[in-house]
Amino acid sequence: MTESSRTNRREFLGNSAAVIAGGVVLPRTALSYSKTIGANDRIALAHVGIGNRGRDLDLIASKLKDSHHVEMVAVCDLWTVNRDKAAATNNAYYGRAPRAVQHVDEILSMKDIDGVMISTPEHSHSPILKMVAEAGKDAYVEKPMGNVMAEAKAARDAVLQANTITQVGTQHRSEPYQKAAHQIARSGALGDVSKVEIVWNYHGPRWRGRPEVKQIREQDTDWSKWLLTKPARPFDPQMYFEFRLYKEFSSGIPDQWMSHAIDMVHWFMDDDFPVSSVSHGGVFAWHDGRETADTFQTLLEYPKGFLVSYSTSFGNDAPSFTRYMGKKASLINDGGEGSPRYRLVEEKGTHEDDSNIDEKRKSQVVLLPGETKLPPLGIDDLTTEHMANWFECMRSRQQPHVTVHNGFAHSVACMMAAESYWTGKKVFWDAKNETITDSNPTQT
Numbered sequence: 001m002t003e004s005s006r007t008n009r010r011e012f013l014g015n016s017a018a019v020i021a022g023g024v025v026l027p028r029t030a031l032s033y034s035k036t037i038g039a040n041d042r043i044a045l046a047h048v049g050i051g052n053r054g055r056d057l058d059l060i061a062s063k064l065k066d067s068h069h070v071e072m073v074a075v076c077d078l079w080t081v082n083r084d085k086a087a088a089t090n091n092a093y094y095g096r097a098p099r100a101v102q103h104v105d106e107i108l109s110m111k112d113i114d115g116v117m118i119s120t121p122e123h124s125h126s127p128i129l130k131m132v133a134e135a136g137k138d139a140y141v142e143k144p145m146g147n148v149m150a151e152a153k154a155a156r157d158a159v160l161q162a163n164t165i166t167q168v169g170t171q172h173r174s175e176p177y178q179k180a181a182h183q184i185a186r187s188g189a190l191g192d193v194s195k196v197e198i199v200w201n202y203h204g205p206r207w208r209g210r211p212e213v214k215q216i217r218e219q220d221t222d223w224s225k226w227l228l229t230k231p232a233r234p235f236d237p238q239m240y241f242e243f244r245l246y247k248e249f250s251s252g253i254p255d256q257w258m259s260h261a262i263d264m265v266h267w268f269m270d271d272d273f274p275v276s277s278v279s280h281g282g283v284f285a286w287h288d289g290r291e292t293a294d295t296f297q298t299l300l301e302y303p304k305g306f307l308v309s310y311s312t313s314f315g316n317d318a319p320s321f322t323r324y325m326g327k328k329a330s331l332i333n334d335g336g337e338g339s340p341r342y343r344l345v346e347e348k349g350t351h352e353d354d355s356n357i358d359e360k361r362k363s364q365v366v367l368l369p370g371e372t373k374l375p376p377l378g379i380d381d382l383t384t385e386h387m388a389n390w391f392e393c394m395r396s397r398q399q400p401h402v403t404v405h406n407g408f409a410h411s412v413a414c415m416m417a418a419e420s421y422w423t424g425k426k427v428f429w430d431a432k433n434e435t436i437t438d439s440n441p442t443q444t
């Protein structure tokens with residue numbers, strides 16, 4: 001970055017939009033939870049569902065074991081192979097073998113567990129979160145928080161009732177570049193935002209071809225407990241590991257990717273529930289028996305008066321981006337999920353009057369204080385800040401960065417997008433009754 005662009009950036013961002021690196025402190029909950037973990041007490045963790053993402057979460061937690069004084073004391077997975085692996089890995093991380101059990105009930109009855117991490121497939125997030133809250137334990141639950149309305153509500157209500165500390169796993173809210181960009185979005189620097197456009201692409205038969213499909217045997221797991229709330233059916237190893245492709249278990253692109261994207265929009269725009277959603281898409285790129293779309297787009301209207309377009313294609317990897325389009329400036333996030341590279345671009349003139357207008361618009365990369373290097377176009381899923389925030393909140397009993405209210409809101413947006421896609425209808429959010437309807441509740 002040149003000196004002049006640095007100066008311009010300062011002028012352009014102004015004082016109110018100064019980049020930040022610090023944490024966001026949320027108010028204490030109205031009800032103060034009686035359980036306290038002393039500053040010197042070790043936090044005892046358990047973990048349910050330790051596959052691909054679960055292994056990431058175990059690594060993340062282990063990186064914080066000394067700074068946050070935590071230990072994984074119990075692991076739980078229905079499948080022997082993943083359970084044994086998790087026990088061995090955590091033994092290596094902590095120098096002590098965790099208890100290893102097959103069923104979540106066994107975890108819930110362990111009195112010494114303070115917090116439970118949940119990284120099972122998405123159809124079991126809400127049901128397990130509800131059980132964990134009812135057992136009075138804190139939770140870190142992967143996204144989406146839920147994908148069946150009644151189950152997501154029941155989980156949220158159970159957490160509120162028990163007043164436990166629950167962090168929902170949209171981890172980008174805790175990352176420093178996202179926090180800096182959030183501060184800019186909230187500063188007024190963009191002017192009125194009327195549109196948010198999100199395009200996250202990938203080239204390939206995403207979510208097909210999991211190697212575990214050939215490895216797993218029915219006798220080494222508990223299929224009925226994997227199905228949990230779903231009707232019985234013969235064992236299906238593809239459904240077991242490629243659940244993202246089967247509509248009864250996942251909406252695919254909305255549950256997997258849009259949950260992250262829309263959670264960021266809710267946070268940047270301070271607007272939580274869509275008014276309506278219209279979706280379209282299909283299986284156009286990978287005819288491999290998948291049920292969920294490989295090409296998907298939804299439009300969501302929000303109460304503050306802006307439209308969000310979310311679009312993903314698995315048939316072409318054209319560059320991904322997110323852009324907040326305001327009357328004074330655009331905030332552009334180059335790259336897909338979690339990319340830390342943001343630019344603030346002045347909104348001046350029009351292409352119709354000046355075809356070179358792009359070159360005349362001031363454009364500033366968002367950098368953290370002290371940073372001079374352009375941040376990368378993407379990051380992995382291994383950032384530690386979100387988990388650290390959960391541990392800190394478990395001690396302070398303050399609310400974490402992504403509460404069950406936020407998790408419920410991203411789940412509602414994803415469920416609306418999916419329902420519109422499957423029904424072919426425009427759907428509305430009835431906030432009073434907390435239901436998705438196909439008639440506008442404000443006009444009935």
Ligand SMILES: NC(=O)c1ccc[n+]([C@@H]2O[C@H](COP(=O)([O-])OP(=O)(O)OC[C@H]3O[C@@H](n4cnc5c(N)ncnc54)[C@H](O)[C@@H]3O)[C@@H](O)[C@H]2O)c1
Nearest residue numbers: 049050051052053077078079082119120121122142143381
């Ligand atoms: N936050 C992120 O960036 C991120 C990244 C990847 C995945 N995820 C989320 O993680 C979740 C898991 O994805 P994955 O690819 O790791 O799945 P996976 O199939 O690799 O792992 C799931 C594990 O859970 C176990 N399991 C299933 N039901 C169980 C139950 N009722 N009790 C105990 N164990 C059970 C399975 O045996 C398996 O070992 C998904 O819902 C996904 O949305 C989040």
